[in-house]
Amino acid sequence: MLAASSLHAAEMRGVSPGEIKIGQTMPYSGPVSAFGALGKGEVGYFKMLNESGGINGRKVDLISLDDSYAPPKAVEQTRRLVESDEVALIFSSIGTAQNTAIAKYLQSKNIPQLFVGSGASKFGDIAQYPQATVGVQAPFRYEARLYARYALKQNPNAHFAVLSQNDDYGRDYLAGLKDVLGDKYDSVVTGATYEVSDPTIDSQIVKLKASGADVFVIAATPKFAAQAIRKSHEIGWRPLTFLSSTAVWISTVMKPAGPEAGVGIISTAYVKDPDDPAWDNDPGVKGWRAFMTKYVPEADQHDTNYVNAYNSAMTLEAVLKACGDDLSTENILKQAFAIHDLTLPMLLPGIKVNTRPTDHVPVDQMQFMRFNGKSWDRFGDLETGN
The missing domain is CATH 3.40.50.2300 (Response regulator)
Incomplete structure (x- = not known):
C-alpha cells in the first residue's frame, strides 16, 4: 500500500502538500502584446485565490513567461516550464500557432494543455489533441x-x-x-x-x-x-x-x-461587456470590477481580455477543486473533461461551460x-x- 501511495505521489508532478505549479506562455512583447492582458488577469486571479487559502489547501503558483507571440519561443519557454519548473499542467497559453507548436511535446511528456488561449476548433479534435481543451470561448x-x-x-x-x-x-x-x-x-x-x-x-x-x-x-x-x-x-x-x-x-x-x-x-x-450599461448593476460585473481594482489595479477595465482571463482562471479553479487531493495528470484530465453546466458570472446568461470525454469544447454558444x-x-x- 505504501509503495502504491509513494508511486502515486511521484506521478503528481509539480505538486507538493502546500502548492501546485502551473505554467503558461504569453505575448507580453511583440506584435500582439495587447493579449498579454490575459496572463496579467490570470496571475491576479490566482493571487486572489491564494490569499483566501488556495484550492483544497494548496496555493497555485502560476508561472507566466513571455514568448513574444513567436512559436519557437513558445516551445523554448514551455520546455523550461516542464523541465526546469516541473509544472503540473500548461494553462491558457496564447495563440493558435503557439499551442500547435507545443502540443506534441506536451503529449510526449504527458502534460495537460488546458483551456488554450485560442478559439481554434482543432484543439477540440480528440484524436490529434487528446490532452487539450479549446479555450473558454466560442471557437x-x-x-x-x-x-x-x-x-x-x-x-x-x-x-x-x-x-x-x-x-x-x-x-x-x-x-x-x-x-x-x-x-x-x-x-x-x-x-x-x-x-x-x-x-x-x-x-x-x-x-x-x-x-x-x-x-x-x-x-x-x-x-x-x-x-x-x-x-x-x-x-x-x-x-x-x-x-x-x-x-x-x-x-x-x-x-x-x-x-x-x-x-x-x-x-x-459570449461574455458580458463591462462597458455595456445593461450590466451596470449586475452582481457578476460588480464582482469582476472589485477583483480588477484590487488584484490588477494597473489594468484598463475597458479591455475585455481581462474578462476572458477571469473566466479561464475560474474554470481551471473548478477543475482543480474537483480533483481533490489527486492531482495526477490522469485525474486532472478526467476532471477537465467532465465539467457539467458550470455557470461563470462573466459569461452571457444562458451560456454554460460543459465538457465530456468526447467533447473538449467548453463553450459553443454566442450572440x-x-x-x-x-x-x-x-x-x-x-x-x-x-
Whole structure:
C-alpha cells in the first residue's frame, strides 16, 4: 500500500502538500502584446485565490513567461516550464500557432494543455489533441459559420472578401466559411492574408475592395483589425462587415480605427461587456470590477481580455477543486473533461461551460452584436455554430 501511495505521489508532478505549479506562455512583447492582458488577469486571479487559502489547501503558483507571440519561443519557454519548473499542467497559453507548436511535446511528456488561449476548433479534435481543451470561448470556426449564414440570409448571392492572418488562427475562419458555402466557396470568396510582422495591410484592403465583394470578414488580431476598419472607411468601402471576436475591444481596436469607421460592424459575444450599461448593476460585473481594482489595479477595465482571463482562471479553479487531493495528470484530465453546466458570472446568461470525454469544447454558444460608434449592442438569441 505504501509503495502504491509513494508511486502515486511521484506521478503528481509539480505538486507538493502546500502548492501546485502551473505554467503558461504569453505575448507580453511583440506584435500582439495587447493579449498579454490575459496572463496579467490570470496571475491576479490566482493571487486572489491564494490569499483566501488556495484550492483544497494548496496555493497555485502560476508561472507566466513571455514568448513574444513567436512559436519557437513558445516551445523554448514551455520546455523550461516542464523541465526546469516541473509544472503540473500548461494553462491558457496564447495563440493558435503557439499551442500547435507545443502540443506534441506536451503529449510526449504527458502534460495537460488546458483551456488554450485560442478559439481554434482543432484543439477540440480528440484524436490529434487528446490532452487539450479549446479555450473558454466560442471557437473561431463556429463563429465564421454564423457570419456566413447571416450574410446569406441578407443576400443569397453575397460575394465575400476575407482578410485573415496567415496561420492556423486565420485558416479556422476560412474553414468555417467553407463549411457553410460548400462548393460555392472558391467562386464567391476573395481572400487576402497578412503576416504578424507586416507593418500595414492597406494594399490587401484595396485589393479586397476591388473584388466587388459586398461582405467583408476581418479575421485579424487587434492591430490589423483596427487598420482594416480604418482603411476600408478611408477608401469609401462599406460592405456588410464582420469582425473576429478576438478584436472587438473598444480601447485597442475601435477607438484607434476611429469610432465612426466601425459603425454597423457585426461580431459575436459570449461574455458580458463591462462597458455595456445593461450590466451596470449586475452582481457578476460588480464582482469582476472589485477583483480588477484590487488584484490588477494597473489594468484598463475597458479591455475585455481581462474578462476572458477571469473566466479561464475560474474554470481551471473548478477543475482543480474537483480533483481533490489527486492531482495526477490522469485525474486532472478526467476532471477537465467532465465539467457539467458550470455557470461563470462573466459569461452571457444562458451560456454554460460543459465538457465530456468526447467533447473538449467548453463553450459553443454566442450572440450577435453590432457596433453603434460607442459600444456594442447585442441582438437576437444565443446561437451555436457547431
